[in-house]
Amino acid sequence: xxxxxxxAAGGIMAYIVYKRKKPRTIPLxxxxxxxxxxxxxxxxxxxxxxxxxxDKEIEDLYERIDRTRYxxxxxxxxxxxxxxxxxxxxxVSYWRHEFDWKKQVAVLNKYPHFKTKIEGLDVxxxxxxxPHRENQKVLPIxxxxxxxxxxxxxxxxxxxxxxxxxxxVFEVICPSIPGYGFSEASHKQGFNSLAxxxxxxxxxxxxxxxQFYLQGGDWGSLITxxxxxxxxxxxxxxxxxxxxxxxxxxxxxxxxxxxxxxxLVGLSREDVRRLFPFFEKNVFEMLRESxxxxxxxxxxxxxxxxxxxxxxxxxxxxxxxxxSWADLKNRDLEDGGLERxxxxxxxxxxxxxxxxxxxxxxxxxxxxxxxxxxxxNRVDFKTEIFVPTGFAAFPNELMHCPKSWAQxxxxxxxxxxxxxxxxxxxxxxxxxxxxxxxxxxVKKVEKS
Amino acid sequence: MWCIFHCYTSLTCxxxxxxxxxxxxxxxxxxxxxxxxxxxxxxxxxxSGAPRDAGEDDTIRSFRVxxxxxxxEDLYRRIDLTRPFPSLEDSQFNYGFxxxxxxxxVSYWRNEFDWRxxVDKLNQYPHFKTKIEGIDIxxxHVKPxxxxxxxxAVPLxxxxxxxxxxxxxxxxxxxxTDLSNPHNxVFEVVCPSIPGYGFSEAPHKKGFxxVCAARIFHKLMKRLGFQQYYTHAGDWGWLVTxxxxxxxxxxxxxxxxxxxxxxxxxxxMALSMMLGRHFPKLFGFTxxxxxxxxxxxxxxxxxxxKETxxxxxxxxxxxxxxxxxxxxxxxxxxxxxxxxxTWTSHDxxxxDDGGLTRxxxxxxxxxxxxxxxxxxxxxxxxxxxxxxxxxxxxxxxAKIPVYVPTGFACFPNELMHTPRLWVxxxxxxxxxxxxxxxxxxxxxxxxxxxMAEDIQKFTKIxxxxxxx
Numbered sequence: 021x022x023x024x025x026x027x028a029a030g031g032i033m034a035y036i037v038y039k040r041k042k043p044r045t046i047p048l049x050x051x052x053x054x055x056x057x058x059x060x061x062x063x064x065x066x067x068x069x070x071x072x073x074x075d076k077e078i079e080d081l082y083e084r085i086d087r088t089r090y091x092x093x094x095x096x097x098x099x100x101x102x103x104x105x106x107x108x109x110x111x112v113s114y115w116r117h118e119f120d121w122k123k124q125v126a127v128l129n130k131y132p133h134f135k136t137k138i139e140g141l142d143v144x145x146x147x148x149x150x151p152h153r154e155n156q157k158v159l160p161i162x163x164x165x166x167x168x169x170x171x172x173x174x175x176x177x178x179x180x181x182x183x184x185x186x187x188x189v190f191e192v193i194c195p196s197i198p199g200y201g202f203s204e205a206s207h208k209q210g211f212n213s214l215a216x217x218x219x220x221x222x223x224x225x226x227x228x229x230x231q232f233y234l235q236g237g238d239w240g241s242l243i244t245x246x247x248x249x250x251x252x253x254x255x256x257x258x259x260x261x262x263x264x265x266x267x268x269x270x271x272x273x274x275x276x277x278x279x280x281x282x283x284l285v286g287l288s289r290e291d292v293r294r295l296f297p298f299f300e301k302n303v304f305e306m307l308r309e310s311x312x313x314x315x316x317x318x319x320x321x322x323x324x325x326x327x328x329x330x331x332x333x334x335x336x337x338x339x340x341x342x343x344s345w346a347d348l349k350n351r352d353l354e355d356g357g358l359e360r361x362x363x364x365x366x367x368x369x370x371x372x373x374x375x376x377x378x379x380x381x382x383x384x385x386x387x388x389x390x391x392x393x394x395x396x397n398r399v400d401f402k403t404e405i406f407v408p409t410g411f412a413a414f415p416n417e418l419m420h421c422p423k424s425w426a427q428x429x430x431x432x433x434x435x436x437x438x439x440x441x442x443x444x445x446x447x448x449x450x451x452x453x454x455x456x457x458x459x460x461x462v463k464k465v466e467k468s
Numbered sequence: 469m470w471c472i473f474h475c476y477t478s479l480t481c482x483x484x485x486x487x488x489x490x491x492x493x494x495x496x497x498x499x500x501x502x503x504x505x506x507x508x509x510x511x512x513x514x515x516s517g518a519p520r521d522a523g524e525d526d527t528i529r530s531f532r533v534x535x536x537x538x539x540x541e542d543l544y545r546r547i548d549l550t551r552p553f554p555s556l557e558d559s560q561f562n563y564g565f566x567x568x569x570x571x572x573x574v575s576y577w578r579n580e581f582d583w584r585x586x587v588d589k590l591n592q593y594p595h596f597k598t599k600i601e602g603i604d605i606x607x608x609h610v611k612p613x614x615x616x617x618x619x620x621a622v623p624l625x626x627x628x629x630x631x632x633x634x635x636x637x638x639x640x641x642x643x644x645t646d647l648s649n650p651h652n653x654v655f656e657v658v659c660p661s662i663p664g665y666g667f668s669e670a671p672h673k674k675g676f677x678x679v680c681a682a683r684i685f686h687k688l689m690k691r692l693g694f695q696q697y698y699t700h701a702g703d704w705g706w707l708v709t710x711x712x713x714x715x716x717x718x719x720x721x722x723x724x725x726x727x728x729x730x731x732x733x734x735x736x737m738a739l740s741m742m743l744g745r746h747f748p749k750l751f752g753f754t755x756x757x758x759x760x761x762x763x764x765x766x767x768x769x770x771x772x773x774k775e776t777x778x779x780x781x782x783x784x785x786x787x788x789x790x791x792x793x794x795x796x797x798x799x800x801x802x803x804x805x806x807x808x809x810t811w812t813s814h815d816x817x818x819x820d821d822g823g824l825t826r827x828x829x830x831x832x833x834x835x836x837x838x839x840x841x842x843x844x845x846x847x848x849x850x851x852x853x854x855x856x857x858x859x860x861x862x863x864x865x866a867k868i869p870v871y872v873p874t875g876f877a878c879f880p881n882e883l884m885h886t887p888r889l890w891v892x893x894x895x896x897x898x899x900x901x902x903x904x905x906x907x908x909x910x911x912x913x914x915x916x917x918x919m920a921e922d923i924q925k926f927t928k929i930x931x932x933x934x935x936x
Contacts, residue, residue: 084549087542089794091847093787094674095516101854102788209556311781311789318777321555322564322806326792326799328551333792333799340788381553388563 044406046249046399051215053198053206054140062137064226069133069144069202073125077376081331085116088332099343099351103336107355111339112332114364124369131178135202136226138219144202145195145223146171150182152189159256159462160229162193162220162247166238166262167383168338169445170201170373172366177451185459188466193227195220197239197386201373205382212389213239214400217246221254230254233462237261237446239386246400248407257434257465259410259458261446263421271425286424290438294413294420302419309344309418312337316387324381334380335371342367345444347416361449403429408468410435410461412454416443434468435461491735505868507714509683514663514671515602524599526691531595531606531667533587539842540583543797547578550798561809561822565802569821573805574798576830586835593641597667598691600684606667607660607688608634612645614654621645621656622927623694625685629703629727630849631804632910633666633839634659635832639916644923652924653931658692660685662704662852666839670848677855678704679865682711686719695719698930700923702727702911704852710894711865713872722930723870723895724923726877726911729884731866734893741768751889756903760885775810775883778803782853790847800846801837808833811909813881827914869893875900875926877919881908900926 052058093105131146150158161181165173171194181190196203197216206215220243224232233256236244241260248255274285275298282292295302315323327334343356350357358367374380409430413420415438423436437457442450513519555567593608612621624644626637637659644655661668662681671680685708689697698721699709706727713720730737740751745762748754753761761767781789793800809822816823824833840846856863874895878886880903888901902922907915 080549084795087546087795089844091670091787091790091794091844092516092672094851095672097674097787101851102785103791105787108791207554207557209559307780308784311777311784314773314780315777315789318774319564319806321553321559321567322802323777323789324553325565325567325570325802326796328553329546329549329796329799330792330794333795336788336791340785378551378553385556385563 043403045252046214046246046403048218048221048250049214050139051211051218052140053208053211053215055207058140062140064136066134066136066226069135071125071128071133071202073121073376078121081121081375082116084329084331085112088112088330098354099340099356103340103343104354104356107358108332108336110355111335111358111364111368115331115335115368119365119368121372124365124372127175128172128369131175133202136223138222138226139215141198141206141219142204143195143198143219143223144171145193147227148178148182148192148194150184150189150191152184155187156184156189157187157466158189158191159233159466160193160224160231161190161233161235162195162224162244163447164195164220164234164236164240164243165197165200166236166240167200167386168341168370168374169238169448170370171196172370172373173445173448175366177447177455180451180455181458186463188459188463190233193224193229193232195223197243197383199382199386200379201377205379205385210389211386213242213246213386214250214398216243217250221247221251224254231256233257233259235259235261235458238444242390245405248405248409249400249403252405252407255407257408257410257462258405258430259412259461261412261414261454262417262444263411263426263430270428274422274424286427287422291420291422291424294415295422305348306419309348312341313387316384317391318388320384320388321381324384327380328378331371331375334375335368337380338371338374339367342445345416345418346449347443361443362445366448401429405430406432408432408434408465410437410457410464412437412439412446412457414439414442414444414446414450416441417446418444434464506717507679507711507865507868509679509715511601512673512676512680512683513602514673514676514680516672519602524602526598526600528596528598528691531597533590533595533667535583535587535842543583543841544578546795546797547574550574550796552798560820561806561817565806565809566820566822569824570798570802572821573801573824573830573834577797577801577834581831581834583838586831586838589638590635590835593638595667598688600687600691601680603663603669603671605660605663605669605684605688606634607658608641609692610641610645610657610659612647612654612656614647616647616650616654619654621654622931623658623689623697624655624923624927625658625660625689625697625699625709626912627660627662627685627699627701627705627708628665629701629705630665630852631807631836631840632703632913633836634661635836635839636910636913638832640912640919643916643920653927655698655923655927658689658697660688662708662849664848664852665845666843670845670851675855676852677858677863678707678852679711679715679863681708682715686712686716689719696721698722698724698927700724700912700919703909704856707856710870713870713874714865714868717870717872720872722873722875722899722927724875724877724926726879726919727882727884727909728876728886728891728895730886730890730893731861737890737893740887740889751887753887753889754903756880757885757887760880761887771814772884775814778807779853779857782850783857784854786850786854787847790850793846794844797837797841800841801834803846804837804840805833808910811881811883812914813908827908828910832913870895871897873897873899873930875902875922875930877902877904877911877922879904879907879909879911879915881906882911883909899929 131148135142135144199205234244241262248258277285278287279296343350343358346361446454593610597604597606664670701709713723744751809816809824876891892898912919
């Protein structure tokens with residue numbers, strides 16, 4: 021009996037020590053992504069930046085659009101074979117004859133843009149201060165976009181965030197991920213979300229923010245999560261509209277038991293509605309929708325080559341996502357339901373950001389850099405997040421992540437909201453809903 | 469402790485016996501089920517709109533590949549408008565087609581490649597078109613100049629794949645239709661283009677899969693007056709000709725392949741993957757088999773994932789991925805030529821030039837690309853993937869074995885290595901299985917001599933059997 025007791029005690033102590041020793045942060049590391057060798061010192065100044073265009077740029081675009089060689093779609097193909105050719109012609113006709121890029125550039129420039137060099141790359145961002153600061157609690161927040169989006173996705177939510185909500189208002193920083201839009205692309209291999217996270221932390225530091233909130237979806241959710249893992253002391257709160265859940269025993273168990281005894285495995289009725297039938301709703305759908313992911317994660321240089329010459333090809337590649345990821349049922353529609361939630365002006369402005377900067381190939385490389393090695397073995401996927409976290413779960417998001425699954429790694433979930441409508445591009449589609457949830461989350465964190 | 473050991477050994481003994489019984493039962497059950505099944509199919513119509521009531525025009529029309537100044541000027545203008553994006557430092561072909569090397573290829577294309585000369589080369593064999601099931605089918609028909617006395621030429625249909633074309637066979641055709649060696653058989657060759665590829669019209673309706681192509685090619689051969697013929701193919705052609713053998717086993721005298729990935733892993737294949745490394749002799753594995761297959765996870769799964777991105781997107785969103793490629797000749801070239809690099813040898817991914825011109829000439833490679841470019845068929849060629857994979861891996865033809873005499877040429881750098889055991893799982897009458905010394909996926913284009921020799925060897929054996 022004495023022997024068994026001491027073995028048990030020893031076991032318990034070892035477990036406690038093991039648990040304590042588990043890292044609560046991930047290493048910061050360092051990097052250099054510019055051309056050639058690292059320079060001795062780096063220019064740390066922040067330069068104002070204006071989006072510009074020229075007649076030449078627009079004429080070149082029109083020439084290429086006029087040279088498009090369309091192919092007939094299959095009869096009754098709708099959007100099941102990808103972007104429907106017949107509808108694409110309509111979009112392109114609008115682009116060619118009605119879309120006013122000069123006007124959109126003025127829209128882009130309504131917020132102040134800046135560039136600054138970090139780790140060898142020019143990092144672009146917009147910095148939006150709330151118009152009224154007196155008697156307000158001004159909270160700094162960085163919002164990070166994903167693919168195939170850009171900082172422009174946030175233009176609808178920015179006015180909502182910079183307006184006071186019960187005495188709370190945000191000061192917003194929206195960077196472009198290096199390799200996307202106006203941020204310079206890395207010249208070296210290995211530029212993954214950890215590098216982006218570190219660069220964005222340096223950016224906030226350079227701007228003078230020692231504590232701030234973070235919001236992200238798509239790649240933005242991974243980057244902001246990494247930021248919270250690297251410097252939790254700087255991150256007051258992390259708000260996500262997409263969660264990459266772990267696989268693992270707990271998830272597997274909830275998949276097996278979930279449909280029958282959901283409450284036993286921490287699934288609510290809404291979770292069950294969104295998750296099951298799992299294979300049909302998630303695995304097969306994932307397979308049907310992840311071809312782009314597979315090719316971008318393996319052959320980005322090949323995939324990006326053609327779409328960097330063909331604006332129509334680029335538009336099809338990008339806008340197909342704005343159709344399917346807003347609602348998978350859009351594939352059954354002749355027009356892909358594209359204009360139900362978005363205006364053509366907004367959609368094409370986003371495409372033009374990729375087109376005029378020629379950044380599609382570098383944006384695709386981000387997939388390979390992150391998924392090249394087994395992601396589940398990466399240090400950040402084995403480390404938990406202790407920063408106060410809030411989730412906005414939109415019903416048409418690509419993959420539903422129940423709170424119980426998110427809790428496996430996000431150990432401090434302060435709010436989890438089932439949103440009534442909206443898909444993957446939450447900030448673009450439902451800015452009011454997202455802004456409301458963000459304010460609620462932040463108020464909760466500020467109170468405690 | 470002794471108690472535990474004793475229980476363990478008797479448990480393992482028991483479990484072994486149980487396992488053997490289960491396996492034995494399964495084998496018996498499977499053997500009983502695989503009878504001589506024939507694949508069935510219905511007629512189709514792929515033209516636009518509804519089929520016309522009046523009978524189909526079944527005339528055979530001569531066809532010549534043509535070009536024009538306008539076509540070339542348009543090509544050059546687009547090449548000049550290319551917006552290249554530099555590849556990462558030191559990344560070679562690991563991120564896809566290397567941008568710096570692509571500029572060299574494009575420079576050759578723009579300044580030295582002579583498309584008119586290549587068009588003449590294409591026209592050296594007689595081309596034809598004929599309407600079947602509502603669409604124009606293009607093909608070459610090459611008759612040998614002379615045939616030895618008292619014999620007739622052996623009819624052979626050769627089917628290409630993606631991203632290839634009938635042009636892949638241009639090195640092979642002279643070797644098969646030539647009479648210089650009196651011991652060799654002489655062939656009469658038909659090389660069609662799969663509908664949606666090159667000069668064959670693309671189907672306008674959904675659902676055109678490999679079985680439909682097989683049915684159309686049978687109709688083509690019948691229209692040309694052939695009652696029995698041989699087939700040779702790789703890549704998609706493998707599946708189309710296999711379907712031809714499944715649809716009409718009496719018509720296909722022999723099936724020659726250089727590519728035969730197993731569509732459904734059977735019991736023997738699964739066992740060989742688990743135990744093959746330790747008991748190679750049991751499964752007939754050679755040293756080379758072991759080297760190519762094990763460790764399974766790395767060699768089969770990881771390698772496949774690295775190289776099948778194109779397949780995944782083409783099988784789900786062909787209209788999207790093909791869209792930009794139909795406007796950008798450089799994009800199209802990068803997309804297609806990447807395969808001619810990586811599928812010739814995986815090691816080529818680590819070379820700055822992707823080893824592209826080690827086995828192929830730029831003229832030949834660009835001629836193949838030009839066939840896709842001038843016909844604007846890249847989107848329809850990609851749809852074939854969706855139509856075939858759309859039903860998942862459970863299509864009826866995947867479950868039916870092949871009883872037609874089969875010859876397999878096993879090239880060392882083929883994408884998916886299939887040892888003899890795996891090929892026999894589906895092709896029950898494997899007459900020849902030839903491990904080749906060199907060559908990859910585009911074997912007919914890379915090693916025409918080796919391929920011709922193997923087709924000769926296989927056909928002679930089957931013809932010999934028939935004479936008996």
